[in-house]
Amino acid sequence: MILTNLIAIFRKEFQSYFTSPFAYIIAAVFWLLSGFFFGAILDQLLQTLSFLEQSGQLPQSVDVPSQFLEEFFGVLTSLLLVLLPALSMGLYSEERKRGTLELLATSPVTNWVVAVGKLLGVVAFFLVLMIPIWIYEIIVFSNASPPVNLQVILLAHASLILIATAILSLGMFISSLTDSGILAYILTFVLVLFLWIMDAIANNTKEPFSTILSHLSLFDRYTDLVKGVLDISSLVLLASYIFLGIFLTAQSIEAFRFQRS
């Protein structure tokens, strides 16, 4: 019962992106930018390498694929910082604006199921946006010699998806608070930016706050994971953010229901 509801909501949410010109424009911009950076970073890396090789200044060993992965994912996250709030901003604020949120809130489907379904829908759309990048990566990494360490690459991608889900989840909560999509976008952007620079704030505070803050920092954890260090506590933290977003969304819709009744 719950599962069918979940699937229904997921499908509705996922399909809605393919009928919206706005989503296609986002996709076009994201693909252009990410594609440009992919090519530019790869090109620059290979050129510096051949320059160093020719001038004989090359350090003894260079792992080009993982260096590329690290640099590209670094740029990718800053793109996601702009992109993801745009995906999540309409999740609930659209419904509020159209007045369909009452229907959702009072429907027999629980708020949890609605929230999880919507989140899955937007994550699925995000994965669609990532497909071209995966295609480029397959082309590049399949030409590495010796073959790449697949574990590291898979971990980097899994953590990218996890961090995107966390941001989308928090963005979903924020969009459930307001009926203005733009406001939701700005607030989400600010929140994620704050989580990003948390590490810098942490450096300027005293113990134990600096440890706590630096652990909460999303991107600090993420850089570790992308390098190939599977820190389970980082995964737990990302999962906590995802769960927190869903929980708060459900609570916020619950509160909305009582405000209206």
Place this chain on the structure above:
Amino acid sequence: MTKLLNYRKIFQYLFIPGLILTVAGLVAGFTTKTWGAFYIGLVVIGGICLVIWLLFILITGQSFWQKRSTQAGTNALISTLSLFIILGLINFIAIRYFPRIDLTDNQLYTLSAETQSIVENLQQPIKVLIFDKETNPQDKDLLENYKRYNNKFEFEIVDPDVKVGLTKEFNVKSLGDVYLKYGNKKQLVQTLIAFNNREALSEIKLTNAIEKIKKDYIPTIYLLQGHGEYSLEKENAEQGSLSEAVSSLENKGYNVKPLNLVESFGIPTDADAIIIASPKRKLFDQEVQALKTYSEEGGNLLLLLDPNTDPGLEPLFKDWGIKLDNRIIIDGSGAGDVVGLGPTTPFITTYGNHPITKEFANGISFYPLSRPIDTVEVKGVEATSLIVTSDKMWAENDLESGEVTFDPKTDISGPFDLGVALTRKINPTEKNNDANGNKVEEKKENTNSSPSPSPSSNNEKPKKTESRLIIIGNSIFATNNLFGQQLNGDVFLNSVQWLGSQDEQPLSIRPKEAKNRRINLSSLQVNLLALLALVIFPLSALVAAVVTWWRRR
């Protein structure tokens, strides 16, 4: 279900003990910073209470929240709060107890086994201080990796402009210095910024420094006094002073003392090295004999001898095959003129292949008024050139003649040695005697240490297998005015370090290197990539956007 509802009252207020217990545990833990089992127990029990309560609320939630909106509001607030606490707890436990798995090929981000065991076995707190404005994230990651193995390991990034007191306490010389603090011992680990080049903090250096400072052994260096040698004190203008060299040695973790052989009846047993810096007058025969015996039994000597001085150390020199030459080295290349020093100051840029000079490359050190050092082969003695003059230098016999020119009859032409490092294996027969002597010493130490375990009683000396000697035909290079210039200070410090570091094998930690990997793309693939990334995908999305927009209209 009805039974569950009977206990509703209890469940409903379970969050109160839950909150109290967790908060108490967390506060106690953070204030005392000891995280004993009791505090963690408190936190865990409180967390369990909260989880049960939250589950209960979620299960019976429907009936709860349908009652009244106000009640729902407070409930929402409380459940949100407790969710925060629960998530916090889960994360806390995850950080403390969940492992890190390094998936990279060569375990790039994992400390070596040697480092791990050394850090895990730390008994006392140890602190790394980096005196720098900013830190490299890699360095911080490395230090955090160390910290992961033992909470007694701490680190701090100190801005020298903000914490002036601390900077003074450590006698920080330059930005980027990394110091270790262990008990009240301090030691320089590494200088991160050298010649405006930033280098990464090295695990090899840090672990070796920890191992060294942990050993509790403070090497003692003596400076011979009483024959017009340079003074250790700062205020001694007429005699010249080595106080800068002394304070640099102390910074490196040495104990530096003056030695007056006439007053102290022989050489102290704790002498790891004796520095004889240019005595102006002859030593007594008894003193020379004492030094000779010291050297024969594995002692280490650093001799800095200016020309025109005769310390009367010939018996010692005979053992080691050293010949002093009273000529003065003249630098014909004119390098000294550039900085206003005459031709009597040789500028050295060639060094021998020796641990002392291995990092110097072609750096400059200079030695105003110096003499060449000649060595004769003696059985059992291994001599290595340290400081080598260039072929544009010669040793001048006659300075008074007015014109300083190379005269092949009386002068010797370069290259020759200005400084030499020598080692000699100690006789095996003497070793047996030593073994007996050591036993007695050990007994003594035991009786000393049992009543009062003071740090000095732990000051155990490493066993000796060879004696070392360094002779440099100059002493002015190490005096206060010149010590800080170019590599002069490094020549002196490295020499003393080599003398005092007998039998200290550095840990063999291999540097981590990434696996060598390349990407070989054909030009076809490159073009395909560019086409896909810059044209096909963005354009198709744009077309789709236009189509959907058109349809919607």
